[in-house]
Amino acid sequence: MKVRTQLFEKDILSFWVLTDPHLFQDHRHALLGVPTWQSMQAVESALDVDTDAWLLTGDLAQDHKVETYRQLAEHLTGKPWFWLPGNHDDPAAMEAALGAPVKRLLGKHWQVLLLSSHDPGKVSGWLGAEELALIDSYADADLHTLVAVHHHPVPCGSYWLDHHQLKNGDELLSRLGRHKKSKAVLFGHIHQELDRMEGDIRLLASPSTCVQFAPQSQDFALDGQGPGGRYLALLPDGNIETRVLRLAPEHFPADIEAGGY
Numbered sequence: 001m002k003v004r005t006q007l008f009e010k011d012i013l014s015f016w017v018l019t020d021p022h023l024f025q026d027h028r029h030a031l032l033g034v035p036t037w038q039s040m041q042a043v044e045s046a047l048d049v050d051t052d053a054w055l056l057t058g059d060l061a062q063d064h065k066v067e068t069y070r071q072l073a074e075h076l077t078g079k080p081w082f083w084l085p086g087n088h089d090d091p092a093a094m095e096a097a098l099g100a101p102v103k104r105l106l107g108k109h110w111q112v113l114l115l116s117s118h119d120p121g122k123v124s125g126w127l128g129a130e131e132l133a134l135i136d137s138y139a140d141a142d143l144h145t146l147v148a149v150h151h152h153p154v155p156c157g158s159y160w161l162d163h164h165q166l167k168n169g170d171e172l173l174s175r176l177g178r179h180k181k182s183k184a185v186l187f188g189h190i191h192q193e194l195d196r197m198e199g200d201i202r203l204l205a206s207p208s209t210c211v212q213f214a215p216q217s218q219d220f221a222l223d224g225q226g227p228g229g230r231y232l233a234l235l236p237d238g239n240i241e242t243r244v245l246r247l248a249p250e251h252f253p254a255d256i257e258a259g260g261y
Contacts, residue, residue, distance in 0.1 A: 003103045003104055003134065003137075004100055004101065004102045004103055004104070005102065005103070005104040005105075005106055006053075006080075006082070006102050006104070006105050006106065007106050008052055008053075008105065008106065008107045008108075009107075009108065010052060010107050010108060011107075011108050011109065011236050012107075012233055012234065012235055012236065013052055013105070013107040013110050013112070013233070013234040014049075014051040014052050014231070014232065014233045014234070015051050015052065015053055015054060015055045015231075015232045016047050016051050016054045016055070016229050016230070016231060016232075017054075017055045017057060017186065017188075017206045017229055017230040017231075017232060018040065018043065018044070018054055018055070018056050018057075018206075018209050018229045019056065019057040019058060019059070019150075019188030019189075019206045019207075019208060019209070019229075020057075020058065020059040020086065020188045020189065020191055020208035020209065020210065021036055021037075021039075021040040021056075021059070021060060021208070021209045021210055022036050022059055022060075022061075022062040022088065022208075022210050022211075023036050023037055023040070023060060023061050023062060023063075023068050023071075023072060024036065024037070024061070024062055024063050024068060025063055025065050025067050025068045025071065029062075029063075031062060031210050031211055031261060032210075032211045032222065032254050032255045032258045032261055033211075033253065033254045033255035033258075034210045034211050034227070034252045034253075034254050035252075036062070036209070036210045038252075039209055039210045039227045039247075039252045040209040040210070040227075041075075042227070042247055042251065042252070043209045043227050043228060043229050043245075043247060046245060046247060047229065047231075047245065048245065049231065051231070051232075052080065053079075053080040053081055053082060053105070054076070054079060054080070054081040054082070055081070055082055055083075055084075055112075055114075055148060055186070055232075056081060056082070056083040056084065057083075057084050057086070057148055057149075057150055057186065057187060057188040057206065058083075058084045058085055058086025058087075058088075058089060058118075058150030058188050058189065059086035059087065059088040059089060059150070059188065059189070059208075060072060060083065060085075060086070060089055060094070061088070061089060061090070061093070061094075062088055064088070064089065064090040064093055065093065066093045066096050066097050067097075069093060069094050069096075069097035069098055070097040072097075072098075073097060073098055082101075082102050082105065082114060083098060083101060083114075084101070084114055084115070084116060084117075084148060084149065084150050085116050085118040085150065086118065086150040086151075086188065086189060087118065087119070087122065087123050087124070087125065087150065087151070087164070087189070089118065091116065091118055101114065101116070102114060103115075103134060104134070104138065106143075107143075107234070108236070109143060109144055109234070109235075109236040109238075110143055110144045110145070110146065110234040111138060111141065111143045111144070111145050111146075112145075112146045112147075112148060112234075113134050113135065113138060113139075113145065113146070113147045113148070114148050115127055115131040115132075115134065115147055115148065115149045115172075116128075116131055116149075116150075117131075117149045117150045117151040117166050118150065119167075123164040124151065124163070124164045124165060124166070124167050125149065125150060125151030125164075125165065125166040125167065125189075126166070126167050126168055127149070127166065127168055127171070127172055132171065132172070132175060135147065135172075135175045135176060135179070136175060139175075139176065139178075139179035139181070139182055140179055142181070143181060144181045144183050144234065144238045145176070145179065145181055145182045145183060146183055146184045146185070146186060146234065146240075147172070147176065147182075147184070147185045147186070148185075148186045148187070149166060149172070149185065149186075149187050150187060150188055150189050151164070151165055151166035151169070151187060151189045152165045152166060152169070152187050152189055152190050152194075152203075152205060153165065153166045153169025153170075153172050153173060153185055153187070153198075153203070154169055154173070154198055154203065156190050156192070156194060156205070156215075157215065157216045158190065158192075158213065158214070158215060158216060158217045158218075159217070159218045159219070160217065160218065160219050160220055161189075161190055161213065161217075164189075165189075166187075172185065173185070173198060173199070173201055176201055177199065177200070177201070181238065182200070182201060183201070183202060183238055183240065184201060184202040184203070184204055184240060185201060185202075185203050185204070186204045186205075186206075186232070187203075187204070187205055187206075188205065188206055188208070189205075190205050190213060191207065191208040191211060191212050191213040191223075192205060192207060192212060192213050192214075192215050192223065193205055193206060193207050193228075193230070193244045195242070202240065204230065204232075204240075204242060206228075206229060206230035206244070207225070207227060207228040207229070207230070207244060207246060208227060208228075209227045209228070209229065210227055210252070210254075211227075211254045212224075212225045212226075212227070212254070220258075220259055220260045222254050222255070222256050222258060224249050224254075224256060225246060225249055226246045226247040226248055226249040226250075226251060226252060227246065227247055227252055228244055228245050228246035228247060229244070229245055230242060230243070230244050230245075231243050231244075231245065
């Protein structure tokens with residue numbers, strides 16, 4: 001498997017993480033009351049520092065259309081950005097519009113492995129053998145390692161969402177645990193922020209750029225918080241500096257009574 005790699009000659013790697021925008025070819029369309037193009041662009045406008053690149057961690061197009069992905073690529077022209085497919089995406093349409101995915105971002109002290117957890121026809125995620133093999137191929141390098149996937153590898157505490165997590169998340173964490181410089185797993189999918197440790201691995205989830213899911217919910221429920229993104233700085237000593245940026249909720253109110261989508 002040929003692995004596309006992007007090299008950054010940087011001591012500190014920094015990113016804005018934007019996830020789950022659920023875009024439509026028709027920019028007038030909304031998801032649960034939130035116009036997704038407008039909310040994503042508003043989040044972009046609020047980003048308050050420059051970074052080396054942006055990470056887009058899945059569910060980029062709600063309508064799965066090649067044209068939607070092309071519009072996204074045109075919108076992001078001039079910015080370094082890298083993408084993952086989510087369960088709502090069509091990987092073939094993504095590649096037709098965006099080209100073959102970059103799988104490894106390489107700095108002086110860190111590497112970021114971009115793994116696809118898309119499982120065709122399913123809402124839940126699965127890492128295939130080729131994706132898992134990337135960990136064994138590269139995580140023994142003398143580099144701190146962050147893995148980015150779409151799905152959450154362990155339960156997040158929302159019963160309905162946890163039915164649709166990464167089904168072999170234990171295998172992901174087990175493989176990372178074999179490598180002393182494995183540091184973190186970054187993901188989207190849950191439309192909420194999360195920052196906690198699972199053993200020696202830090203788990204980081206980012207808010208969606210559109211609707212937010214209520215934490216610790218038994219059934220589907222929306223949260224009243226505004227859309228946002230996450231800032232990441234990967235430091236030479238293996239530490240991670242991170243914070244979440246959100247818009248004021250009144251700018252993009254969701255249909256809080258919605259029972260699903």
